[in-house]
Amino acid sequence: MPDLDGLNVGIVGLGLMGGSLALALAGKVRRLIGVDPAPEAASLALQLGLVQEIVPMNAATTCDLLVLAAPVRAILGCLAAMNELIPEQGLMVLDLGSTKSAICEAMQSLPAQYDPVGGHPMCGKEVSGAAHAEASLFQEKTFILTPLERTSPQAVQTALQLIAHIGSRPLILSADIHDRLAAGASHLPYLSAVALVLAAENLQDERIWQVAASGFRDSTRLAGSDLTMMVDILMSNQAPVLDSIEWFQTALAGLAGLVQEHDEAGLRQALEKAMRRRQGLTASYRT
């Protein structure tokens, strides 16, 4: 496999993530082509100059590297279709899906001409679509790779090159560890944001939206996430998500108990533990 700048790269899915990747890779690869079944997304991508050409999926298998940038179940659909599309030469496949176990399992059974590796850049916005794409989306963000047993060392090397080029920090994990950590760090915060909004609505007093300040706004930002993406995540990561919810409910019930018993010392201790941990997190963020 040549260096990144010698590669023909195809991006399947030209939404926020695919579009941002196209911008971040512009000028750094030999050629960028796009695949998107939605005509509006395809024409927007051309209009924004994200890719040089839009091609159908079967034509994209002539690339050196195919990046699947779509919601989890759309990626699974893509991988199923790829079983019928045998590339003439070796084709590296990297996906950007939000959960990894189901995708890596599907990748494992791709025809031998494919050289697949799982990926997940830990970034996003509460808006979707290529119109919001930015080259800087991946900068200083963690980009997780979940190589399969069959993934070649060259494919891992190319993926690491790509990650370095777009300014991300690589983290190599197994698919199941990824899914457990992402459940706690991302899927659970999403569900808690949703539940905060639903609990606020439950007060049935419209004035609560005037009382809600920046704390509520930040705490519930994820509730505005793209629905299709989130439903796919929750449906494809059921067990880790349910485990995370259970830990969270236990932690919250513990806090509620301390409030109820007026156990001020115990409450302060629990709150302080979380505060210290959260402050350490802030210190580790570069931006």
Added chain:
Amino acid sequence: MPDLDGLNVGIVGLGLMGGSLALALAGKVRRLIGVDPAPEAASLALQLGLVQEIVPMNAATTCDLLVLAAPVRAILGCLAAMNELIPEQGLMVLDLGSTKSAICEAMQSLPAQYDPVGGHPMCGKEVSGAAHAEASLFQEKTFILTPLERTSPQAVQTALQLIAHIGSRPLILSADIHDRLAAGASHLPYLSAVALVLAAENLQDERIWQVAASGFRDSTRLAGSDLTMMVDILMSNQAPVLDSIEWFQTALAGLAGLVQEHDEAGLRQALEKAMRRRQGLTASYRT
């Protein structure tokens, strides 16, 4: 009571809120003096030019308006002390405490020379102290007033003038409604942020902090809030906080059930309800 620009204003507590109020009122009132039992806070306030003078509490009762800007139980301590300090002339008292029932109850029994009104500006930062004070802290924010039966119409008028001068939007509520709405919009989001951090720690895998991206960071920002302020809030607003936790746990358990049963249509419907509500909230924010 003269207009705001004719008033001598005393601010008790020169932290983030009191300091920011001093900056926001600078040049808009006749004189600004400060009270703070902590020598470092007092000298920082003078050094930053927030107030013209630092005086002991008993000297502050010669003002026209006394603003109590401290954690809830410090305000309660102040009000208890004020029972022994009878001002020679009428003295309007406005507090900025985060919960209102306990404070308004204590205000109700102040000597007749006082003219008290409860207040709560819905703003803050995850940092504390006058060093972080800014005049713009209150701009475009909701400022809740909880007048008592004994509050004079003039005191409400003066408070509304002050709110207009610092750029906030007034919202008049009873103390108990305030406490119920603040529990759902502020105290519950704080506890859910704490529980998210504790649940993430429960995974006992340090890599989760690398996986945690901006969604986790925003969802847990409140976990870094000032501990004394939060313990005071939770200890003084027990019943509404526990009610909110219960609604929240019910909402989250409902979502968990839909995930567990793979009820995709039901899940999507619940998520969409929260998304629409949250999007409406974003649209209503001016900043």
